[in-house]
Amino acid sequence: MGDLEVAEDAVQDACATALARWRDDGIPANPRAWLIGVARHKALDRLRRESGRREKEAAAMRDLSGREAAEEWPGMPDDELGLIFLCCHPALDPSVRVPLTLRSVCGLTTAQIAAAFLVPEPTMAQRLVRAKRKIRQAGMSFRVPGPEELGTRLAAVLRVVYLVFTEGHRATCGSELVRGELCESAIRLARALARLLPDEPEVTGLLALLLLTDARRRARVDARGDLVLLEDQDRSLWDRSMIEEGEALVERALRAGRPGPYQLHAAIAACHSGAVSAAATDWREIAALYGELIRHEPTPVVEANRAVAVAMAEGPAAGLVILDAVGAHPQLARWPQLHIARAELLRRLGRHADAVDAYRTALALEPPPAERAFVARRIGELNA
Amino acid sequence: MRYMFLLYGSDGPRPEFGTEEYHQMFQAYSEATSAMAEAGVLIDCAPLQPAAASTTVRVRDGETLLTDGPAAEIKEQLGGYTLVECADLDEALKWAATMPAARDGAVEVRPVIDVEVPA
Numbered sequence: 487m488g489d490l491e492v493a494e495d496a497v498q499d500a501c502a503t504a505l506a507r508w509r510d511d512g513i514p515a516n517p518r519a520w521l522i523g524v525a526r527h528k529a530l531d532r533l534r535r536e537s538g539r540r541e542k543e544a545a546a547m548r549d550l551s552g553r554e555a556a557e558e559w560p561g562m563p564d565d566e567l568g569l570i571f572l573c574c575h576p577a578l579d580p581s582v583r584v585p586l587t588l589r590s591v592c593g594l595t596t597a598q599i600a601a602a603f604l605v606p607e608p609t610m611a612q613r614l615v616r617a618k619r620k621i622r623q624a625g626m627s628f629r630v631p632g633p634e635e636l637g638t639r640l641a642a643v644l645r646v647v648y649l650v651f652t653e654g655h656r657a658t659c660g661s662e663l664v665r666g667e668l669c670e671s672a673i674r675l676a677r678a679l680a681r682l683l684p685d686e687p688e689v690t691g692l693l694a695l696l697l698l699t700d701a702r703r704r705a706r707v708d709a710r711g712d713l714v715l716l717e718d719q720d721r722s723l724w725d726r727s728m729i730e731e732g733e734a735l736v737e738r739a740l741r742a743g744r745p746g747p748y749q750l751h752a753a754i755a756a757c758h759s760g761a762v763s764a765a766a767t768d769w770r771e772i773a774a775l776y777g778e779l780i781r782h783e784p785t786p787v788v789e790a791n792r793a794v795a796v797a798m799a800e801g802p803a804a805g806l807v808i809l810d811a812v813g814a815h816p817q818l819a820r821w822p823q824l825h826i827a828r829a830e831l832l833r834r835l836g837r838h839a840d841a842v843d844a845y846r847t848a849l850a851l852e853p854p855p856a857e858r859a860f861v862a863r864r865i866g867e868l869n870a
Numbered sequence: 871m872r873y874m875f876l877l878y879g880s881d882g883p884r885p886e887f888g889t890e891e892y893h894q895m896f897q898a899y900s901e902a903t904s905a906m907a908e909a910g911v912l913i914d915c916a917p918l919q920p921a922a923a924s925t926t927v928r929v930r931d932g933e934t935l936l937t938d939g940p941a942a943e944i945k946e947q948l949g950g951y952t953l954v955e956c957a958d959l960d961e962a963l964k965w966a967a968t969m970p971a972a973r974d975g976a977v978e979v980r981p982v983i984d985v986e987v988p989a
Contacts, residue, residue, distance in 0.1 A: 577959060577963065627960060629960075631960070635960075
């Protein structure tokens with residue numbers, strides 16, 4: 487279930503890279519329009535729901551803790567970490583842990599959470615109510631688990647902190663819409679976890695990943711409030727102290743010799759942070775890191791990202807071989823961005839008829855409007 | 871807060887009284903419940919006769935209906951219970967994991983609702 491967010495992020499990574507390449511080819515169209523359009527819609531939705539969020543958050547805490555909260559759980563409202571461990575408790579159904587944390591710790595609305603999990607809002611509301619009822623009836627406490635339980639409880643917690651961050655990060659696409667607070671609360675939670683578990687490389691890796699990503703926040707939005715892709719960002723706007731801290735953390739984590747998905751994502755982020763420009767980026771290293779990541783996160787989306795990195799490092803033919811294999815996955819075959827990336831590599835290889843076919847497949851999958859316009863334009867160019 | 875551990879055993883028949891298996895089971899439960907008693911969490915515990923010995927009572931439209939056997943037919947047999955007083959679910963779950971039934975069957979931990987029982 488949580489893979490959805492990773493998938494979305496990865497899609498953005500892959501597409502950002504692919505789109506940057508298209509621009510490098512001197513195409514006069516605006517290939518970023520679709521990305522910006524999608525992101526802006528999400529942010530606007532969020533902004534509309536924003537009013538009254540604080541109030542609802544406080545109400546959720548009261549609701550979650552029940553009337554006896556004051557006596558039974560002293561210090562509960564301040565103990566965010568205890569609350570997050572509670573929301574990720576193994577006595578709760580796995581499918582509700584992330585939604586519950588987003589609702590109760592981060593104050594997202596039920597509608598936002600439902601949208602993220604692709605379920606109707608009443609369904610999500612019911613799940614949350616059921617979970618809160620269980621917490622109350624079963625006498626579950628707000629507390630940080632002892633060392634013997636911590637390990638098993640940690641994976642769910644890390645996942646949640648990561649999802650909180652991506653929720654804030656993806657919202658950062660308009661000057662008035664910047665929602666750094668979610669990113670900051672995720673980093674705060676990650677720091678607290680890192681203090682608690684200094685020898686857990688995945689905890690260190692997660693903190694590194696969040697810092698390295700958030701370091702680019704100021705460069706991600708231009709004066710008009712539009713999203714700026716990694717390749718086009720003014721790297722002087724990147725927060726050097728956050729990058730240095732993140733790089734040091736990822737190195738320390740990897741030295742433990744127990745790599746995991748967060749450490750690898752952080753290492754990929756560090757490859758970008760360490761490059762003076764998109765062209766100077768070590769795509770070979772990034773492709774290798776995605777290859778390692780596949781072993782921990784064997785998803786076609788990670789493989790698609792690897793394909794794009796390989797295409798950047800070794801040329802479009804090598805990337806295409808991987809993308810074609812990914813396209814065999816039934817779920818990914820319905821993902822328009824995959825076909826667009828594939829079409830782009832085919833076009834670069836001079837296989838124009840195949841490229842048009844791939845663009846048409848993407849169109850048939852009903853991509854967002856701005857993206858549809860881009861694809862239609864590209865088909866027109868190739869048929870001209 | 872009180873929690874009821876419902877101890878579900880595996881499918882097979884329970885060991886006969888006097889056999890080595892019975893002795894081992896008795897020992898295992900004694901150890902687990904003694905630890906709970908020492909920790910001051912144990913309120914009550916007992917094994918139950920097999921489900922076949924149970925009678926289920928339902929009153930419908932004022933009429934009492936009795937059926938032979940348990941209320942719900944399930945694969946596992948409810949073989950006993952343990953009632954404990956714990957600070958929270960985490961503590962209860964820790965104790966539940968010490969019950970022998972957790973190893974070869976299952977232990978369902980049910981929070982008990984506090985009500986005034988007439989004297």
